[in-house]
Amino acid sequence: MPLIIPANTLSTGGFDVANSCRFNAPDDAYMHKTPGSSGSRRIGTFSIWVKLALNTPEGQYLFSGSPDATTTTSLGLSIDGDDLRFNGWTSNVEHMLLVTDRKFRDASAFYNIVVAWDTTQGTASNRVKIYVNGVQETSFSTETYPDENRDLNINNASNKTLIGARSSANYAFGDGYYSEVVMIDGTQLDATSFGEFDEDSGIWKPIDVSGLTFGTNGFYLDFEDSSNLGNDANGGTDLTEVNLAAIDQTTDTPTNNFATLNALDNFYFGGTLTEGNVKVLSDAAVESYITSTIAVDTGKWYWEIKITASGSGRDFVGIGDRVSTATDFSPYSGNSNMVSYYGYNGDSKAGSTSTNSPYGATFTTGDIIGVAMDLDNNKLYFSKNGTFQNSGDPTSGATGTGALAIPTTPRDGVWYAQFANIHNTASTFEANFGNPSFSISSGNADGNSRGNFEYLPPSGYLSLCTKNLSEVLS
Numbered sequence: 001m002p003l004i005i006p007a008n009t010l011s012t013g014g015f016d017v018a019n020s021c022r023f024n025a026p027d028d029a030y031m032h033k034t035p036g037s038s039g040s041r042r043i044g045t046f047s048i049w050v051k052l053a054l055n056t057p058e059g060q061y062l063f064s065g066s067p068d069a070t071t072t073t074s075l076g077l078s079i080d081g082d083d084l085r086f087n088g089w090t091s092n093v094e095h096m097l098l099v100t101d102r103k104f105r106d107a108s109a110f111y112n113i114v115v116a117w118d119t120t121q122g123t124a125s126n127r128v129k130i131y132v133n134g135v136q137e138t139s140f141s142t143e144t145y146p147d148e149n150r151d152l153n154i155n156n157a158s159n160k161t162l163i164g165a166r167s168s169a170n171y172a173f174g175d176g177y178y179s180e181v182v183m184i185d186g187t188q189l190d191a192t193s194f195g196e197f198d199e200d201s202g203i204w205k206p207i208d209v210s211g212l213t214f215g216t217n218g219f220y221l222d223f224e225d226s227s228n229l230g231n232d233a234n235g236g237t238d239l240t241e242v243n244l245a246a247i248d249q250t251t252d253t254p255t256n257n258f259a260t261l262n263a264l265d266n267f268y269f270g271g272t273l274t275e276g277n278v279k280v281l282s283d284a285a286v287e288s289y290i291t292s293t294i295a296v297d298t299g300k301w302y303w304e305i306k307i308t309a310s311g312s313g314r315d316f317v318g319i320g321d322r323v324s325t326a327t328d329f330s331p332y333s334g335n336s337n338m339v340s341y342y343g344y345n346g347d348s349k350a351g352s353t354s355t356n357s358p359y360g361a362t363f364t365t366g367d368i369i370g371v372a373m374d375l376d377n378n379k380l381y382f383s384k385n386g387t388f389q390n391s392g393d394p395t396s397g398a399t400g401t402g403a404l405a406i407p408t409t410p411r412d413g414v415w416y417a418q419f420a421n422i423h424n425t426a427s428t429f430e431a432n433f434g435n436p437s438f439s440i441s442s443g444n445a446d447g448n449s450r451g452n453f454e455y456l457p458p459s460g461y462l463s464l465c466t467k468n469l470s471e472v473l474s
Contacts, residue, residue: 183214194207226249
């Protein structure tokens with residue numbers, strides 16, 4: 001049974017992570033605090049679970065600590081977003097730099113990144129250890145360790161600690177979903193303090209960290225308080241949030257990974273992705289489409305697309321059976337099994353033909369289009385602002401009252417959520433697979449109490465997340 005879900009994705013079993021925080025680089029969002037007293041400047045550990053958005057041309061800092069822009073210890077992704085680097089400099093003189101050969105290009109699943117330092121170690125390679133998904137990194141393009149007994153710019157009373165920004169907090173902001181963020185002051189821990197390999201799947205998964213010894217300036221961000229996202233769940237001084245709000249709390253986590261828009265399927269769409277890859281401004285110069293990170297071939301699924309700004313009303317919302325390629329990128333000829341609802345005239349459209357069929361009402365800026373995809377009966381339904389079009393009844397099963405037909409032979413073997421702009425005018429879309437970037441006035445979950453939607457999903461239809469996928473396929 002074909003199914004496409006993100007790599008390193010666990011859906012059931014063990015410790016459950018409730019929340020993450022969505023950092024959006026264009027908002028200049030980050031958190032910070034200044035320690036009230038100094039802890040250990042030579043020994044410590046930082047751990048984070050992060051689903052990267054990979055949209056910032058400046059790279060991003062996961063954390064940093066320093067008094068100013070010239071003296072810093074930091075962990076971040078490089079400008080091109082490919083490699084991880086842990087570095088330190090004092091008065092603009094670099095004294096430490098480790099750059100992984102491993103590339104970080106997956107924007108669909110969570111990485112667990114752990115960096116642990118102890119500059120009192122006599123062996124240079126023991127002074128900094130980096131782990132990714134439970135495995136220690138041993139291959140580096142640059143490998144400069146700090147001198148023995150070097151004081152790093154962390155846990156110092158005169159140094160600000162930042163999450164999602166560098167010391168001067170003026171560029172390379174966090175961009176993606178941060179979860180289970182832990183700072184340990186005074187102990188060099190390995191990855192097994194933060195995760196374990198699942199016995200059945202072998203996937204690296206989170207464990208409960210609340211029992212760790214955090215030290216003088218350590219902290220634990222679980223993001224479970226939407227009114228205080230910088231809350232230290234360990235009971236220490238909270239971090240101050242900058243340009244973060246309650247809407248940035250999500251349920252997209254390492255133990256329940258939700259679909260987002262596929263940043264790697266954006267070459268021809270040319271869109272500007274933001275808000276953790278659930279909001280996109282299309283390129284006015286192209287006619288193309290973008291797809292979801294999760295694709296399925298069975299079950300009943302629901303999501304919403306908000307038309308935040310429509311360039312000319314020439315917007316399509318629907319499903320498709322493949323990502324765009326160098327030769328297949330048009331929503332007409334490129335995706336011959338596209339099934340969609342057209343905003344300009346309310347028609348439906350299927351396949352490579354440009355022929356429309358009467359379907360429902362027109363839609364434009366401000367409208368929310370609900371998509372109910374029934375792959376058990378190969379039927380597709382669309383709602384506009386909560387009303388299903390063409391007198392559609394998503395609970396009608398094989399009868400398919402008011403439904404559009406879904407072809408039975410998708411080319412990738414699966415169906416993706418998809419939308420497009422086809423008239424060389426830029427539009428802004430916000431996809432809600434259960435964690436909206438826009439404010440919800442009512443709040444509705446699916447039948448498994450997952451997701452947060454403006455309108456109630458039809459009975460039996462679920463949000464696209466790994467816990468639901470596991471239950472549907474079990």
